[in-house]
Amino acid sequence: MSRRALVALTLTALVPALAGLTQAPASAAPPGDPGPGREVSTTSRLQDRREVAAGTRAYSLGFEDGRFYANGWHITGEMGGIWTPPVKLLDGVWFGLDDQWVGPATKFTSGRGYTRYDLPQTAGLQVRRTDVVPDGRRGALFGLTITNPGAARTTTLKVDAHSELMGQYPWGFDGVKPNASDNLPDQGRYDGKHLVFTDDGALPGAPEHHYAAVVGTAQQPQSGAVGSQYWGPQPGHRCTGTEPGAPADPKPAACDDGPFGHGTGGELTWRLSLPAGGSTTVWLGVAGSDQGQAAAQQELAGLLKAPAAQLAAKVHARDGLANRTKLSLPGDPLVQQAVDWGKQNLADLTLSARDLQIRWTDQGKQFPEPLGTVPEATWIGAGYPDYPWIFGTDAEYTSFAAVSVGQFEAIKSHLRALRDISDLLNHRSGVVSHETVADGSTWFGHDSRHTNPDGTTAYDFNTDETVKFPSAVALLWRWTGDNGFRDEMYDFTKRNLHYVVSQLDADHDGWPEGLGNVERTGMGTEKLDNTVYFIRGLFDLADMARSKGDTATATWANDLATRLQQRFDPTWWDQAAGQYADSLTDPGNVQSFQKHWIGQTPMEVELAPNGQAQPGLAPYEHGTTALAGRENDCFSGTAPLNPGLFHTGCGGGANGQGEKVIFGLTTSIQSVGEGNYGRLGADQQGRYTHALAEPMFAEPATGGTPDEQPGAMPEIFPSPDQGANIDRCWTCRSMFMQAWGNYGTAWAVVHQWLGVRPDLGVGRLAVVPQVPAGQPSVAGRDIRLGGGSADVLASHTGSTYRTEVSVGRGVGAGTVVIGHTLPRGTAPRTVTLDGRVIRNYTVTTTNRGVEVTVPTTAGHHVLTITT
Incomplete structure (x- = not known):
């Protein structure tokens, strides 16, 4: 069968060719399994598992039982629901038939570009729901397929929606001004066809805004109403953590709203005629805008134009991504599956926004006038639900996964966005921004610093992001051969490293000062990861300079990198520990070893002196010793939790207790390091690639289940110091889907194997x-x-x-x-x-x-x- 024929068959099986509210012939099946490997499902504890259906301009984030519970911590309880960055539209939507609420689901399925719920029989009818967010649309589609197994009949369909119009920023932390607690109340109305929700006004000290959300189908409803009571089958319970008799740490399913919710609701009803033995699919659209009601109405009209065709286009596009870097790993099908679904994770996290007003919020202490505007940005978000915006360090690691699976355009756009934001924010100094929300509000990553009470310097940016940026650009240049992209980014990469040399080396010993990726106290001024990535970045800048004929820069960068490489091992190797020091304390470059995961970065990096690939900065003997030294229960987890790498090994850290929390990033660093030193065995690199892959899927052999969404790699894995997400409270969960962990699987297979x-x-x-x-x-x-x-x-x-x-x-x-x-x-x-x-x-x-x-x-x- 040809690929085109297979795609056609897949789309026919997925959903009838319907638009708006239509009826399908009796022979048309409801959405079903489109073929092996193209869906992953789970049936256990669905009310405890989050999920997302995402497009480039919007996403819908709920739970796998088909309901929408409050969760997330940047804005307490409000990070789920339907979003079109930078604005939230709704807390959720719910369907009912003949006065019976549909659900909860009995099975949840992740597909390529969509999610699906198998729902219990309701009012004598068989029901399934398919969610899809078409790329480029500022809204989501919810397709309810109703199959009538008996004689022709009618049924009443109702839909409840609860609004929550608010921006991605400000957040709800103490001291943040303005604060999420300043959220304005929504207004709702039924306009005779749709539910319309608006939020017009201004938060204290912020400009006026005009948020709007519109809910409806292509068909005229029988009736509509608005009011705050419309929560579908959910009671609308508000969790604040302070209400009388409330559990200290409730699960999300106990919470329908958070303390900052000021939304309202509405209900629409239709009378449907159901053919005997046939199916009808209702496509509900939720669309919105941060540019007012007219723009939201326009978005909904586009969303409801041939919804099934938009689903087909979405699946076709995701099939195209799946067919790049098509792996065959007969000896390791789990890792093969992890890379396949990692492609979909990266695509789900690829988002766009327009007119980003770049502001330096100084970790929420201020909200000044914008420094300028970035007209349009596309990025690979760090994770759902609390990190779906623009990060420096996340992207710099994610870039290795992105090129491995052929997703060049998204990561190129991300690097451009970082450059544009950073140059506005930092007045072209070369410092790379750390964290910018989709409206342009920047939390951290400003070229400024101050003095702590103890006399040490506190930086408002992370050095590691600035030294890693040239390597991310060089990586894209090497994989694409795009000299235009190299030239476009070249000046910024030069400024990155010249800034480090001139501003972040007060003692002139060559080792950069400032914050690195380990955001913990008690470390020396010079961090290991900054040093390692600085050496790599210098070699990469020299390589790009050489290709451009910039001899002066090539010589400067190469000579400095070579000198630092020669001095690296004698300075940083801790012979007693058999590991590399985490940091150096001045004066005297005194080694500090706190057992943080960054001790593995000397093995994880690949250098390119004179354009020749060199896996690992550490010499072989020290590299293999350090890698092997982490393969035990002091530094890595064990079954039945997860065998990945801890953030900080036992007895380490400033408090001497260690942090036995396993992150996707830490585990990826160990995985790639093992590969650079040829340690590909099942108890070496294999231990860490499997640690990354296992939480993504149900493992029948071990009785395991996916961490949350099937096929999604989470931020933090079940660990001694942090249990599985599904056992954690409504505001204390890690990301259920995060991008950078795919570095340890995709890069390991494509680049190393x-x-x-x-x-x-x-x-x-x-x-x-x-x-x-x-x-x-x-x-x-x-x-x-x-x-x-x-x-x-x-x-x-x-x-x-x-x-x-x-x-x-x-x-x-x-x-x-x-x-x-x-x-x-x-x-x-x-x-x-x-x-x-x-x-x-x-x-x-x-x-x-x-x-x-x-x-x-x-x-x-x-x-x-x-x-």
């Missing part, structure tokens, strides 16, 4: 795989590179190592190097390329192992090595 190593900015591509022990083969098809793609198949049987590649000429690689990585201490006996014995092969020992490579050209090639 398959060995895809592009340098397309200078027209080179190397493919040097390393097959994990115990796996017969690893393969990837349609790996996006430049303007084309490549296929890779690598296998290892006994003493034979085989690499098969197909490189399209559209890739833009004038030189192709094909190879294979052998274990350390192994030497090739014979090397053949396309059946011809090769004598002029190259053998290079790296931290990965022994790389045997042969130069060739684009096209199809097979390399075979025997040892």
Whole structure:
């Protein structure tokens, strides 16, 4: 069957070709399973699990039983519901048939670009709900498919909606001005066809706003009403944490609203005629705008124009993403599945907004006039529900996952947005912003500092984001060959690193000062991760400068990087601990070892001195010692929770107690570090790739279940110091979907196992795989590179190592190097390329192992090595 025919079959199975409120013939099935691997489902504890259906301009975030409970902590209890950044529209919507509320669901399914609920029989009718948020639309569609198993009949359909028009900022923390508690009350009305909700006015010290949400279908309702009592089957209970008799930490299902909710509600009803044995799908649209009611009405009209066709287009687009970097990992299907669904996570987190008014809020202490406007921004959000906006450090890690799966445009746009925001916010100093909400309000990441009472310097930005930025740009340049993008970003990357040298090295020892990714007290002024990424960033800037003919910058950056690389290990290696120091305390560069996860960054980075890939900054002996030293219950979790890497090992940290909390990022750092040193075994890198993958899916062999949404990688995994999200309270959960953890799976497979190593900015591509022990083969098809793609198949049987590649000429690689990585201490006996014995092969020992490579050209090639 052709791909086009398969897509057509899939969409037919998904939902009848319906628009607005229509009837389908008896033969049309309700939404169903479109095929193996294209959906993942769960049936357990649905009221405790959050979910999201997302598009580029909006998202709907509820729970897997089909209800909408209060949750999230940036704005207490208000981070769920239907949003079109930067404004929230509704707390939720609910369906009823013949005075019976539909639900709760018995099964929840994540699909490519949609979510689906299997609902119990209601009023004698079979019911399913499909949620989709079309890309580019400022609203969400809810498709209720009603199947009548008996004789023709009528039924009354009702829909309740509860509004909550408010901005993504301000938040509800103490001291934030203005505060989420200043939220204005919504106004509601029924205009004869739709429910219309508005919020017009101004928060204290903020400009006037005009928020609007509109709810309805393409069909005329029988009736409509408004009032605060409309919460569907939910009682509308408000949780504040202070109400008499309230539990201290209720689950989300106990809370329908939070302390800052000032919404209202409404109800619409229709009389439906149901054919005998047939199905009817009702498409309810929820749309809105931060530009007033007329704009919201226009958004709803576009949303309700051929909804099923918009669902089909969404699925088709997501199928296209799924078919890039199509993996075959017969020895590790769990990781293969994790990478496949990671593609969908990144797409779900890709959002856009317009007219961002860039303000420096100084962690909520002020709300000044904007410094300027970014007309449009697209970004990969950090996570749902509390981090769906623009971050520096998250994107810089996520970029490795994004290029691995071919999602170039989203991460390019994110880097552009960071540059534009940072230049306005920081007056072109080169400092990279940390955190900016979709309206432009910036919480942290300003080029300013002050003195603490103890005389130390407090920074209003993180150094790590500034030193990592040039590497993110170089990464995109190497994978795309886009010299225009390099040139567009080049001046900013130069300013990044010149700022670090001139402003963040008071003692002139070369090690950058300032905050790093570990936002904890008690560390020295010079942080390990800042140093590691600074060295990498200098080499990457030198590489870009060399390609542009900027000899002065290339020489400056390369010479400084080389000097720091030579001094790194003697300065930072803690011989007694068998690990790298977390930080240095001045004066004297005194080592401080608090057992934070950043101790693994010297193994995680890949350098590119003179354009040649070098996995790991640490020498092999120290790198392998440090990696192995974290593979125990002091530094990593164990079953039955999660075997990933703790934030801080036992006995570490400023309080000496450690933080046994497992993050997707910490685990990714360990995963990639293991891969850089050829440690691909099941109890080495495999331990951490599986730690990342397992919370995404139900694991029948272990009796496990997904952390929350099937197919979504969460921010924090079940840990000794933090239990599973589904057991936690309404405001104390981590993100159920976060982007940066996909670094540890996608990059590990594509870059390390398959060995895809592009340098397309200078027209080179190397493919040097390393097959994990115990796996017969690893393969990837349609790996996006430049303007084309490549296929890779690598296998290892006994003493034979085989690499098969197909490189399209559209890739833009004038030189192709094909190879294979052998274990350390192994030497090739014979090397053949396309059946011809090769004598002029190259053998290079790296931290990965022994790389045997042969130069060739684009096209199809097979390399075979025997040892």
